[in-house]
Amino acid sequence: MLLAGLYCFAVPHKYSVLTCFQRFCCWIDILNPFYVFTSKKKIDNARMLLLDARKNNTDSLQDEKMKKAWMLSVASVNPVSGEIMPAIFRPPAFTLCTFPLVITSTLMNRNVLHTFLSQTAFHAYVNGFGLENGNCRIRTNEAGTEDVKKLFVQNIFPVFVAVTYSSLMGTLPHFFINRYKPQRPSVQFLFRNLIPGPLTATVCALSLCVVRNREAEEGIQVMDSKGNVVGVSKKAGEKAVNETALSRAALFGTVLFVPDLTLHFLKRSILLQNPFSFTLIRWATIVVVLATMIPVSFSWMPQLNKIKRNELEPEIVSSTEESELFYYRGI
Secondary structure (H helix, E strand, O other): OEOOOHHHHOOHHHHHOOOHHHHHHHHHHHOOHHHHHOOHHHHHHHHHHHHHHHHOOOOOOOOHHHHHHHHHHHHHEOOOOOOEOOHHHOHHHHHHHHHHHHHHHOOOOOOHHHHHHHHHHHHHHHHHHHHHOOOOOOOEEOOEEOOHHHHHHHHHHHHHHHHHHHHHHHHHHHHHHHHHOOOOHHHHHHHHHHOHHHHHHHHHHHHHHHHOHHHHHHOEEEEOOOOEEEEEEHHHHHHHHHHHHHHHHHHHHHHHHHHHHHHHHHOOOOOOOOHHHHHHHHHHHHHHHHHHHHHHHHHHOOOEEEEEHHHOOHHHHOOOOOOEEEEEOOO
16 A cells, blocks of 8 residues: 555655755745645646656656656645645745744734734644644544544644643743843843743744654554555654654744844944844844745655664564665654
């Protein structure tokens, strides 16, 4: 049996040989904002083209038509379920949506309630994106589609808990500044410039682990080099969640830490002494770092990653002779 949407990544061993830089270049093309507005008909046509090419063993990404179909599929289809993702949770939309959410969530001149609401909007979107682009979308079991209660416990409730916790933690630096109004520059620097980046990185990683914990508990599909599913592995699920959490922490930790720290040491320059100019330059710096880090974090580790056979469960080890298997890491 083939993984439902595996054609998005061609044959696993072909995709896995791409270098980090090659994956980065691919993601630069995949994150094209126009893919957000692509119609369902065009996406279905691209999927059919890839399926036909796979059956005929002509799935080479050297062909321009095949390459465009592949990029459209990666940008629009969940490789595990083979379903078209909602436009707002497609990878190209991630760039468009996180720009305003990151900027509004880092504003420090508003009351605590506004900060909490902006943090809630940011973490709700990021965690929804992580869930939609993972391995734990709504599944069908032997009894049919999951009931509402089970869906709530396994998917919706963890998202609610993760978003609430992350929003409260993200509001803490702003709460401290507003509540205690520290006058010492070193304390202001600590809570305005140093803490937000590592704190956001930590809560983003932890919340993604909570949202996608189902993958570690129930396991995810692992496949051989031809794309044939050989079993379901909890160890692969745990590895997929940890890797994605690490890339998410690197993404938002860098986006919040680097601009504020850089501008803090440059604030005495003539250009940055004007509050209006400082705000504009800060926003522009965040946008540049975010636009760079999104494809970096997506391409840092391949979406189809390898795992040694001897690291998996005994029943999987005995079911195949291949030394390395593949799993979908998610985004």
